[in-house]
Amino acid sequence: MRVDIDRDRLVETMEAQAAIGGTEGGGLHRLALSDADREARDWFVDCAADAGLDVRVDAFGNTFARRDGADPDAEPVLVGSHLDSQPYGGIYDGALGVVAALETVRTLNDRGIETRRPIEVVNWTNEEGSRFQPAMQGSGVWAGAHDIEAEYEKTDDDGTRLLDELERIGYRGDEPAEPREPYHAYLELHPEQGPYLEETGADVGIVTGIVGLRWAEVTFHGQANHTGTTPMDYRKDALVAASDVVTAVRRLPGTLGERTVATVGSLNVQPDSVNIVPETVRFTTDLRDPDEDVLETGVERIEAEVAAAADREGVEYELEHTMRAASVDFPERPVEAVADAVDDLGYDGRRMVSGAGHDATHAAAVCDTAMVFSVSEDGKSHTEDEFTSWPDCYRSTNVLANAALDLAERVD
């Protein structure tokens, strides 16, 4: 027998959080460790206390709110996401996952349902990575991917230190920033941030893993020259070489995996003048695929394209591999808990791999992890125009609540 969350309360709670750092454009400007983030954290702590949860804050500001289970020795089920936002981002990204986790325990409270395992609702610190880098920072520290002391020293664009801001807003907690005990599972609901669910007419996404990622930064060094007086065969044009690589990167996915995506997102030209042949061009490459072998092949091909373009145009180059994240396959048990909930609720669910990183990436290194995706209208994300309809928020929260209940093992 399935539980049914309170649709009206879900909407009210989403609206309540959206008012904290809300923008005139209907979005959210709630950067990590800002005053708005503190206000959202305080609000979260109040909600958790109202729901009878036991709140604790770790040394990196990750906040856990526990609903006890019947078996005090049972490993808990962790459910949550993040309350920080992108600059002028949307009201769903991150927040929906935290609100849905709150709504899950509230629903269990309403129904007087006891679970064998404890359920903990978590709000991770700085998932977005827009004010302080890297993204998924709090979950990364917690999972041991990053050294906390190094992350404390990170600064924002104004030179403000992360630790100072964490202390200023009162969220440097006493608990070590690490799993305090073994966890049974982690579940996270998040907007898809892509068009797949909407395009296929699905209600909800059953996320089976997260793609792996390879980032590189390439610099071509050519020769600045007068565009009028320098014959074509005397040129070493760094932009021509870079454009060859942009085109090759665009073509790459069609010759690799079915789900490969590859992008040149950033590109800068020097001296950047209409009548000077480009001397230096720096650009990034971003390659993602669920299959590590495909990623390795893709990286080799990008390297070969860079070398060939440099050779063709007679320019020098540097290629630096700036980021590597292995792909994650979620284990069967939590994924099937999500899939069963979708089936029982009569929703149209699609199995899919997440193309974006999430706190679940790090949680997956600690315990069995799965995710639920809600529909993102037009796939819009990281903009005030981000939109997930209330019915889609409701359906995806219902899936999260029932999958969490399944994993936490109802006892009454």
Add this chain to the structure above:
Amino acid sequence: MRVDIDRDRLVETMEAQAAIGGTEGGGLHRLALSDADREARDWFVDCAADAGLDVRVDAFGNTFARRDGADPDAEPVLVGSHLDSQPYGGIYDGALGVVAALETVRTLNDRGIETRRPIEVVNWTNEEGSRFQPAMQGSGVWAGAHDIEAEYEKTDDDGTRLLDELERIGYRGDEPAEPREPYHAYLELHPEQGPYLEETGADVGIVTGIVGLRWAEVTFHGQANHTGTTPMDYRKDALVAASDVVTAVRRLPGTLGERTVATVGSLNVQPDSVNIVPETVRFTTDLRDPDEDVLETGVERIEAEVAAAADREGVEYELEHTMRAASVDFPERPVEAVADAVDDLGYDGRRMVSGAGHDATHAAAVCDTAMVFSVSEDGKSHTEDEFTSWPDCYRSTNVLANAALDLAERVD
């Protein structure tokens, strides 16, 4: 019988001007209408007075220094270039042409040579166009290509008005900025700013014209999206479209004229982030050729490539034609005066078309015009590393002096 200029005095005069606004890197930082430009102008006026020339300054700061001829009714021969420099530019660009013109009249004085026509040495205001746009401004105003009142209102990056600077340095003269009488011819010596003469082992360039030029600015409007969650076939990537055009522009000269050059020199990406599909890319195109038909065909092909790239990638675009300069064919008489001087002096001269614009572009609309090019080592220009050897300065100045003498018609 040919005259021979004073090699040592030429070098001394070049060194004297190079000390005004000279940089630690051995270059010149003498922006138009700056204090350094005033000092160079004062120095020029002193040199002219010492040579017995009659100096007048027009309302745009163009400065003319006249050596009278035997026939007071004969149309004068105008010889010169510009003393302003690029930011951290070289000591030859512009200055060599002015110094060579001074050396021409000094040599005639030394030899007691009388000419039928007057010879005027000119220093044009703001040829470089780096502080105030456009380039070749003073000669353009003089030739009637620009309205003086509009050019007075131009401002630099600090918002300083051109007219205010012209008055501040004391070079807003009384004469109207226009040809005061018909001119017989204009001659200008300038460094080549390209590799052609050096590569062919020539001593000096006999310039037969100036290429025509077409500039355009193109903007592609795509759609910003998450690089991880947006499948390749959902993308509207403005940078992919722009790269197609960069590649096409690189290929264009090979399918047009032998002397066509085409460049994308400036390109900007928004939002310019490693993990966001580029939404907006703005870039410039620069196309040059001596043949107007080739230019028109080239512009049509660029337009077609832009449209095709936009269509392929599903992006919108705007294309604006930002600058058009017709090609200039110098007439036979002054070109042959240069060629005869080269032959008589026993130099190895090459006929060539200038790939860069010069004050001669505007002068050609007023009177018969030709140019002499000196060798530019490695084709370097607009850099402190610009270099023309003293022997090359000497040879090219000798050509200028003898061509000027030819056109001015020796009478004694």
